[in-house]
Amino acid sequence: MAANGKAESPMYDYACDAVAEAPQKGVLNPPPRLLCGPGPGNAHPRVLSAMSLPEIGHLDPAFLSMMEDIKEMLRYVWQTNNAFTVPVSGTGSAAMEACVANLVEKGDKMLVGCNGYFGPRLIDMGDRYGAECIEMKKPWGEVFSYDEIKAALEEHKPKILGMVHAETSTGACQPLEGIGELCHEHDCLLIADCVTSISGVPCHLDKWGVDAAYAGTQKCLSCPPGVSPLTFSQRAMDKLMARPDKVKNWYLDMKMVASYLVGSGGGARSYHHTAPISMCYGIREALSICCEEGLEARWKRHREVAEFFWVELEKIGLECHVSKDYRLPSLTTVKVPEGVDSKKLTKLLLEKYQMEIGNGLGDLAGKVWRIGLMGYNSRFDVAMTVVAALKDGLEQQGKLKMKV
Amino acid sequence: MAANGKAESPMYDYACDAVAEAPQKGVLNPPPRLLCGPGPGNAHPRVLSAMSLPEIGHLDPAFLSMMEDIKEMLRYVWQTNNAFTVPVSGTGSAAMEACVANLVEKGDKMLVGCNGYFGPRLIDMGDRYGAECIEMKKPWGEVFSYDEIKAALEEHKPKILGMVHAETSTGACQPLEGIGELCHEHDCLLIADCVTSISGVPCHLDKWGVDAAYAGTQKCLSCPPGVSPLTFSQRAMDKLMARPDKVKNWYLDMKMVASYLVGSGGGARSYHHTAPISMCYGIREALSICCEEGLEARWKRHREVAEFFWVELEKIGLECHVSKDYRLPSLTTVKVPEGVDSKKLTKLLLEKYQMEIGNGLGDLAGKVWRIGLMGYNSRFDVAMTVVAALKDGLEQQGKLKMKV
Structure with a gap:
């Protein structure tokens, strides 16, 4: 500091006192793994290749036009016409939390099907956002019947029902046909975890009446993790837009993300956060591959x-x-x-x-x-x-x- | 649905009714931009090349060992010996929110230097996590003097002081020498926004007594956005670990991330979320380049x-x-x-x-x-x-x- 008590410009202090030695770590040489666990699976070589293309800015017209392509292909892959269908700038759990943070209001009852690891995670998140959480339980590896879900909805009358479509911890696939309709009779939103089903197992979000779904890219889409699919139905958007309070999560505030990714009334897009550009290249290519295959x-x-x-x-x-x-x-x-x-x-x-x-x-x-x-x-x-x-x-x- | 009211297995429903046509978007062909805006800048070709290497799992010993390399190099680049120095699984704003979500407890006074766009963003985040936020204002493009900061700390006695080291909206560099010491006299934590300074402008976190810093990779590190540097001092970790409540953000809960990235007492690492593997390759290479150059x-x-x-x-x-x-x-x-x-x-x-x-x-x-x-x-x-x-x-x- 200078004698007058005013800090000097830091541009001139070059002395590396705290950590003097620069660590030298050599060449990155990951082992050639065949990834057959619960995810990530190996990325498609075309996806890795797309991710190494030169970057463009996140406000570049070419980037925004690529985002439109991603959104359109994602709607196809999930069989939905939801306008708000976007890649979230984080891995699958971020998209999961985006559902909870945006759709749960303090005091909302949230019923969650817990028959594996990821139901209780929804409950953990719901707790943090002030939901009154109710567990609907089954042994790990089983699924809930239509009648069991109907009975639980009638008993608890929740605002939100969270169901895991594809339980990555158990390998069970929860049938969702008819569940959205049941929920809507009770003025309840249906959230579905599609992390391990997207593009590998039939997912009919509109037909099933799913109001919010999230997924990962590192499973059946064969894109490295780092960006994650999310979609909200008009019903879900209406609940979000009617909230009197701010969403209690800034990064995942989908009101703000919508004004960047969708534009306010087709107008100017406002800057929210910097999108993960190369990951968007990756998911764009992964979705293209799905669309080519059908x-x-x-x-x-x-x-x-x-x-x-x-x-x-x-x-x-x-x-x-x-x-x-x-x-x-x-x-x-x-x-x-x-x-x-x-x-x-x-x-x-x-x-x-x-x-x-x-x-x-x-x-x-x-x-x-x-x-x-x-x-x-x-x-x-x-x-x-x-x-x-x-x-x-x-x-x-x-x-x-x-x-x- | 079957006649017995039981939903059939969705594995057998292949009819794409909602969106029948697969969109065909052709080859991804981003324009060859020279990126000289506020960021992202062009990624280093070696970084893009590293990102296209085949993936390994996020729990693979080879991945965890690479994480240790990243942490060590990040400590050098930031001139800190903080044990908790990690890449956050999102872009810069996620690391920013990680500071606020983990270090702000409901009712904490948070003083923020507002002389550009990013101070008010800290305030917006602070509000969402229940801080009592106080703006310390200056015209955009100016910086705060040591004496101004001292006076504000004495007046408001905040628990947290947020300062933007490098204001991406104004191009001003806030001197931070001596500020940590001042904060600690008042039992206050110093958070610094180093998004546009990391590795391009001297950053001496330990010398300056910074307790929490966040950055982006897409500026002076020349790595695409998607992962973001974060560090907490022991003081910051102590406040976090002493919290009686859960952090109100699951994805950015650094207590949980620490048990994955650092291990609990050197013991088993517990799974939290899937790390963005290719982005970690990218930051690893970007940091290597910094270490080679010095x-x-x-x-x-x-x-x-x-x-x-x-x-x-x-x-x-x-x-x-x-x-x-x-x-x-x-x-x-x-x-x-x-x-x-x-x-x-x-x-x-x-x-x-x-x-x-x-x-x-x-x-x-x-x-x-x-x-x-x-x-x-x-x-x-x-x-x-x-x-x-x-x-x-x-x-x-x-x-x-x-x-x-």
């Missing part, structure tokens, strides 16, 4: 590969945790056989075969492995390779029991 | 290029808005001469020369252009090119007044 073909591919995988698992004596009626094709939970050390096997796969599969989480810790065949990785060669590695893993623990 | 050389380069730029601007009759004593080398605000249509000029630069410079924001709208020479773009050739384009822009409006 949704129906893509959904069928996921199912065919999954059914092949399930048959192959059976041949080496492994069983699935979830009933086939509700089993996700994108993510399979495989029971750890009696006497097998589950973590020892996943470690072997990672270290010997460069292959990542997931361990069980929460109630299923130690009981299942979680194996994702998603998007780019939903292929017969990948399924076959995973089975071969599992076979070796079981053999090394002396637990391989082939079925003939 | 901070002192990098800071000096920014200053030398800026001083050259300022001299060249003068030659074509343009003046800077901020006094040279406090002028950021990374971002220059250039006064729009009398009678010049500022937006017409930026439009010409974008359309004819593929060059982005920024318009004025808030109080400076229409009065200045904002020109960034940051990181990879802090080069004499870029500075010369921008001046040549400005010269043509002025000439086309008949307003070029060369100084001899």
Whole structure:
């Protein structure tokens, strides 16, 4: 500081006293993993290539026009005509929190289907935004019937129902047909977690009457995490726009994001935050790939590969945790056989075969492995390779029991 | 729905009724922009290249080890020994909100230096988290003196002081030497916005006693936006860990992020959210480049290029808005001469020369252009090119007044 007590310009202080040495970390050289866990899966090479294109500014007309393309393709992939269908500038949990932060008002009753890890996460978020949360419970790996949901709505009369369409922790797929209609009879909004279903499992948001859905890119879209799909129905937008208070989250305030991404009345777009430009290139390419393949073909591919995988698992004596009626094709939970050390096997796969599969989480810790065949990785060669590695893993623990 | 009222498995409904046609958007072909606005600047080619490397999982030992490298290099770049120094999974505003959400408790007094666009944003965030916010005001482009800050601290006795080190909206650099010490005498935490200063302008967080700092990657680090540096001092961590309530933001809850990124007591890391893997590759490479160049050389380069730029601007009759004593080398605000249509000029630069410079924001709208020479773009050739384009822009409006 100068003698007069006025701080000098910091532009002239070059002395690196606190940390004198610059660390030298060499070349980044990630191992060549085959990612068959609960996500991320391997990104499509075209997506990685798109992400390395030179940047443009987030207010550039070319960027805003690309955003329109993203929004249009996202509507197709989710089968919705919702005007507000956008990529959120964070990973899947950010889009999840965007639903809660924007749609929950203090004191709102929020009913949540809890049959895995991600229902309770919705409750945790709901708590933070002042909701009165109610758990609707089922064992991990099961799903709720239409009648169970109907009864719970009648009993609790919530403002919001949160359901996990595709439970990444259990591999169960929650049927949602007719649920939106039920909710709307009770003046309730339906939020759906589509993180592990988007583009890999039929998602009919408009047909099902879903009011808010969020997803991740790193599962069936085969784009690295960093941006996440979100959509609000007009009903959801109406609740948001009628709020008398500010949303209690600045970054995820969708009133403000809407004025940037959608423009106020088709007019000027106001700056909110800097969008993750390269990630937007990534999701743009990932969605293009879905549109080229076509949704129906893509959904069928996921199912065919999954059914092949399930048959192959059976041949080496492994069983699935979830009933086939509700089993996700994108993510399979495989029971750890009696006497097998589950973590020892996943470690072997990672270290010997460069292959990542997931361990069980929460109630299923130690009981299942979680194996994702998603998007780019939903292929017969990948399924076959995973089975071969599992076979070796079981053999090394002396637990391989082939079925003939 | 089936006759028994039970929803059928959605795996079998392939009919794309709501949006039948898959949009076909062709190849992504962003225009070749030279990005010299307030950010993003052009990413370093090595960073884009790193981002296209194959992904690994966010719980992979190789990923966690890369995270340690990122944290170590970030400490060097910010000249701090703070253990909690991490990349946040969102763009700069997310790291900004992380400071507010985690460090502000309901009812805390928060004093904020408002001499540009980003001070009021801190206030907006503070409001949402229940702070009692107090503005300390100065005209846009000026900075606060040590004595002014001292007097305000004595008057208001806040729990938190928020200062913008590098105001992206004005181009002013706020001296922070001695300010942390002042704050600590008053049992107050110092938060610093380093979005436009990190790695381009001397930042001595430990020497200045900064308790929490946030930054963006898309400025002087020359990494695309999508992940953002954040650091908390032990003092800040103590306040966070002593909170009796949950942080009112799930995604940015740094107690939970710490248990993933730092591990609880060196023990197991618990899963919080999926990190943006490719963006982490990007910041890792960007920080490596800083470490190879060395901070002192990098800071000096920014200053030398800026001083050259300022001299060249003068030659074509343009003046800077901020006094040279406090002028950021990374971002220059250039006064729009009398009678010049500022937006017409930026439009010409974008359309004819593929060059982005920024318009004025808030109080400076229409009065200045904002020109960034940051990181990879802090080069004499870029500075010369921008001046040549400005010269043509002025000439086309008949307003070029060369100084001899």
